[in-house]
Amino acid sequence: MADFFNEDTPHGWLKRVIYKKYLQAYVAKILNFNLNVVLIDGFAGEGRYGSEWRNEIESYGSPLIMIMVVLQFYCNFIDRKNQQTIGSTWTNLHETAIRRFMEELTEEGEEVRRPELVGIGKTYIYLVENKPKNFKALRRNIQLYLGSFFRSDVELETSERDKSVVIQVRHPQFPITISISRVTFDEFQRERFHNSKTLTILDPFGYSHTPMQHVQEFVDQTSEVLISFMSGFVNRFCRKNPGSVAELYGIDRPSGNLEEFLRIVRDNAKGSTAENPKSCTKSYIEHMKRRTGSAYAQFYEMRGKRNNVIYHLIHFANHDKALEAMKETLNTCTQYEGVFKMTDYKVLVEGIPLELGNAQNEEELARTIFGEYCGKTVKLVDVKNFVFEHTPFVFRKNALKLLEKQTDPKIINVVDSRNSTEKRRKWTYPDWGDWKLTFRGSDT
Structure with missing residues (x-):
């Protein structure tokens, strides 16, 4: 893990562990009920870090984590139908399980096709990445990854001027469609499917690219959002850039009364100024819940190597089972008893290993x-x-x-x-x- 942290941070790695664990619970729950899963990544990036192809699923970016979790689910589903056991580790899945379900050649060189899966939902993955370099790398990484398993069952469609790419897995037992769009998140319009549930992951580099007016379109009775809310930046810049912060909160642009705007954002933070980022987060949650009618919200605090708050990971949902699954996930990933938070300070400065497990008393x-x-x-x-x-x-x-x-x-x-x-x-x-x-x- 130490080598990996030379390229990454403990909180970045942990965030992807949270993505993986929750996606595993989410995908299994929805697809097993014969509903379709729609996964959206609003800030996709390149999909992996560096040039290595690692066995650990959380070593990848969120787009490939989505794809790997879905493949893992379909493999397990097929095994259950065939009453087989493929092993519990991702390494086993990565190296043996997926290949076992691909087309096989007969002695005459003809493909043997298995029947289409029944009683299970389809998966639609939407990846949004506006930077041309990242868009090109993301497309290539997905093609390389899927191509290593589906030699002749990956179909690629490119739109006019290369603004979007659709990658279709045509294998009947892996009903997966991946769409990559070269637009900004606030330009992206979600496609709605009948008989489906949607999970959107938003991991922006700052706070100005996720205006509430747009984010709220991804929170409803059948849709959840997991957003990295840059509370540290918001706390720092709400005086310097109140217009962008107001848009983030879905508040009408503040007029001359700056103090009143700050009071709304920070929600009368109590105690030291160190509590202001958390107050900014709680205020954001209340604004989002009022605008969307979202029933539940959980948040997880991420701190940097100086033990300062960087951001809060917030989950909005409308179903108690979603609340339960996310809370189980966050509980497994906390460094502290009784609160959901982690800090790089303990790992990088104090040398305390990041051990994931149930810390509950x-x-x-x-x-x-x-x-x-x-x-x-x-x-x-x-x-x-x-x-x-x-x-x-x-x-x-x-x-x-x-x-x-x-x-x-x-x-x-x-x-x-x-x-x-x-x-x-x-x-x-x-x-x-x-x-x-x-x-x-x-x-x-």
């Missing part, structure tokens, strides 16, 4: 749940929703077990409101019941 979660529901009877689903929507924790049933199993139990009764004849095992909360939990009062 279940006892702290148990105390948080009891503090909210002390003396109350509530449904298990309400406890779960509270944890996901209003705490920095991920819901784990083990926290309930800790509360019920104590010498002086804090959960004093668990009943199934459906009156099922099936009995639960002690200290468990099965999915088959509609459980109600009674918490003891603080004075009991």
Whole structure:
């Protein structure tokens, strides 16, 4: 990892881990329901870093991460249908699994074609890259990557004046279409598909290329957005460039009252000025939710080698399952207990390894749940929703077990409101019941 960081940063690498983990959950959930997946990358770049082709999926840029995750899903789906096992690592998939499902030659040299997949959705990937150099490199990298697997099943269409490219995988068991557009993100108009769900990733180099007026078009009941919000820049430049910042927030251009505009953006930040970037982020979230009706938003803080806030990674969604999946992803990637954040400072300056894993303290979660529901009877689903929507924790049933199993139990009764004849095992909360939990009062 040290060699890789000579070319990258810990927070950049981690951001791509988050992309990978969430895309894996998202793609599987949608395609398995026979819905189509639409993936959009508004600032695609070249697709990879340097000249090497690495085995680690997170070593690539977001466009190739999208493609690799989708290929991985279709390989796993085919294996399940054929009752085969291909191994759990990306290296296995990269080197063996995909090749195994390509066309095979008979002794006469004729192609053996497998039937088209049924009961599974199609994938449409849209990549937006305005810089000619990056556009050309991105197109080539995708052609090279897909060409190593699909020798005769990749079809290329180029539009007039080379402004867009469509790469079509024609293999019947890999229904993937990739469109690359040489336009700016604010010029890009999304194509809507029937029976589909859309995830848009926005990773701009600054804050002036993602005006809310345009970003909001990618957030609705069937669409999610994961955006790198440059809160550090916003905090620094809202005085110097209030017009661009106002456009970012979807606010009418500020007039002479600059202090009022700053108050709106920073949302009355409390404490030291170090909290201003987070306040800028929270204010942005509130503006976006008001304009789109988005039900859920989670954010993850990224800090640089001086431990200064660089940006916040924000996820907007309208489905509780999306909230749950993203929070599971962010929880796995945090360096700190109880908050979603990481800093290059720990890795580069203090020499602390970046170890990904579940850093959650279940006892702290148990105390948080009891503090909210002390003396109350509530449904298990309400406890779960509270944890996901209003705490920095991920819901784990083990926290309930800790509360019920104590010498002086804090959960004093668990009943199934459906009156099922099936009995639960002690200290468990099965999915088959509609459980109600009674918490003891603080004075009991």
